[in-house]
Amino acid sequence: MSFESLGLAPFLLRALSEQGYETPTAIQEQAIPLALAGRDLLAGAQTGTGKTAAFGLPLLQHLATNSQEVSSGGPRKPRALILTPTRELATQVHDSLRGYSKYLRIPSACIYGGVGMGNQLDILRRGVDLLVACPGRLIDHIERRSIDLSGIEVLVLDEADRMLDMGFLPSIKRILAKLPKQNRQTLLFSATFEESIKQLALEFMRNPEQIQVTPKNTVAELITHRVHPVDGGRKRDLLLHLLAQDSREQTLVFARTKHGSDKLAAFLDKSGIKTAAIHGNKSQGQRLRALADFKAGRVTVLVATDIAARGIDINELPKVINFDLPMVAEDYVHRIGRTGRNGATGEAISLVAQDEVKLLRQIVRLLGRDMDIRDVPGFELQVPIRWGNSAPGKADSDMGDRGVRKTSHARRPHGDAPRHAHAGPKKTGGGRREGGGGAGQARAAQGQGQRRGGGGRSQGSSRAV
Template identity: 40%
Template sequence: MPFSSLRLRPEMTAALQRRFSAPTEIQTLSVPAALGNQDIVALAQTGSGKTLAFGLPLIEKALNQPELTSSIVLTPTRELAGQITHSINAIASDIAIENEAGITCLTLTGGCDINEQLEQLHSMPNIVVATPGRLLELMTTHNIGFDTLQSIVLDEADRMLDMGFWPDVSKLLTLLPSKRQVMMFSATFSQELEQKAQHFLFEPQRIQAQAIEDDVRERINESLYLVNKGSKANVLIAQLQLHKSKQTLVFVGAKDNADAICKKLNKAGIPSAALHGNKDQSEREDTLTKFKSGEIQALVSTDLLARGIHIESLPLVINFDLPSDPKTYTHRVGRTARAGQNGTAISLVCHGETAYLEAIRTHTERELPLAELEGFPVTDKPSTGNSKRAPRDKQANRRTNKKTSIKQFRGKPRGKKPQ
């Protein structure tokens, strides 16, 4: 189906045809409904083209009223917000070649100067892409309103729920104009999300693009290795040296662990950087830019980059830690094998993560066998679930916890008999 079938204005169709051969399935299904101002619930996997599925209608509406802020996109992470803005601006700049009306898209996230953002809002950007916390702060603390708003997009809605952002999302939806179109895009749609969403959706059109996971799965070579917990860093270095990948995304579970691993990799001569929520926004943007350009070989990240972020030709993903949520495993390994390419995903698993592995196997309905690596014998023993502490020690600890006065911690005086 050609772009001309989407009922977009000619200059936008021309701009799209210069960049793409044809619309994706989610774009074909979503764009006409969005242009018709229908509320939408769309299920679409990462990599399906969903950013332009909502971005194209938002640009079209902005061209109809270029002097107003007509749309807001809410998204869970700063990185994803920046990527959405980049995608929208790329199409808008092409349209500007044939249309004098310039479309502006503004990113509002934490970690940036809020006073500068307030000044940018006064210029009435056509489209605002924001993380929930920063937008809520601007609206409640600085009394910013969006009276001209026509459309609200909730991108990665399931992840905003999982990350605990839903209270902010709900508050924002009560502050924004009640007469508006709401479009919700999500990779999964749980019963909890269904219940929460029904409060602000009006007769939504439900759209589901065919799952692309099976096709991606066939192009990912997955390997899972059983290793000692204390050997993981050395195994990671060995795997990076073995594969010699120009770009590797390494996922960890904790922010502190990301920094510690990064130091070890750099010491081993592997150019690396860490990316997590404790980094300020400019540092995060600079790190991601360097990684995409190949200046950084290994990017050690928390699940900030597990979903939504597109990195061209990423050949290797390594799970240093298995995620506790099995869905996150699927999103992590899905960072590779993009755009029809093949990729490799490696997971380092210690005995303490076997419950996570079983949950992943159940979720993916795949065997995912564990292998051992030559040169890294497994000497750790599986946990029996029993405590190693002797019963007497437990009793002593309980007695200590019951003491409330420092005098109770002193031993009996020596050499004196009680009076």
């Protein structure tokens, strides 16, 4: 299927062609024709699936081909509103839409908190057709009466689940109350469809078409997942060891707290690895500068809290490292969604201490797939991790002295694959669950993985969770 077959106008097709877009993604194939037909849309799509174009292209075509009612006096009212959870996502969406509308004259603005109001007020006074905004700052403008939303024809809620997670539901409802109820098209995009999302949709959407291009909480198939058990006190040293293996490789590192991100970034920088940090306590200028330096290769490591798990678009990012596991398993999916995009391979590495074992189990169950678990030579555990008997799945057959092959490749020959942590019991051809000695095998594997020294273990060990 081509973009031409979706019903897009020539001025959009020309801009897409010049940017190198040839074939629509699955979400674009399904969403664009429905949106062009004026339908309300409830769309399930993960970050990195091309959802910005899925709602942005029909929105731009609507603005370009439908004339605006001329109001008497005052600036022109915005005709389309896109709400996003974070400043980074707002600027990314705005930049993408400006690229798609290269051959159109559609005045637009991107408004978010963390910066002064002056420039935003100037732009709004001049009048815009398209507004990309974060809920908090948009409420500020509503209260100042510096914006009139009564002319909105198309509303987009991007990453609606994230906005609800961040506590924006009251703000969203206040904004919706300012929008026209008649003749408004609403497009809601969300990675998940929790009950709160469905309830919100029922309140302000008209018989929405529902599409889901990826199962809930799936991750790109080209991402390899690896876990390195480590004593909590040696995490920083292990991270430095992994990063030093190729100090030129761009890596996004996730930490749990803002303070921890700053400390970790300072440690890595002092150790000779060009590092920047990005989190909610940074000013907007600092965050944009850090992201720009990372994209340009001026820094090779970006340490981030979960604020960066969505909305940061970095082409061909090869590696994401979880220095701390997220407290919510779903956030793992959003974190590693920064890599393995658009057909590229990616690597997701997690450093796991004893107090994070339960979090790891939740992630493995959520993914529904295997995860390699192995020691790093020189960083073997001083106190063996107690994986417990309630961990999901069972160990594969014993690897003996074969050890683990080099991990520089995303794919391994089948015969050399390490043992895995399984997401759950597998079914045999006759439908019976494999089980039997599962827990015992896991304990045996754990015992082998804790041996040291003797007998020529080649590259470390692997074990099952």
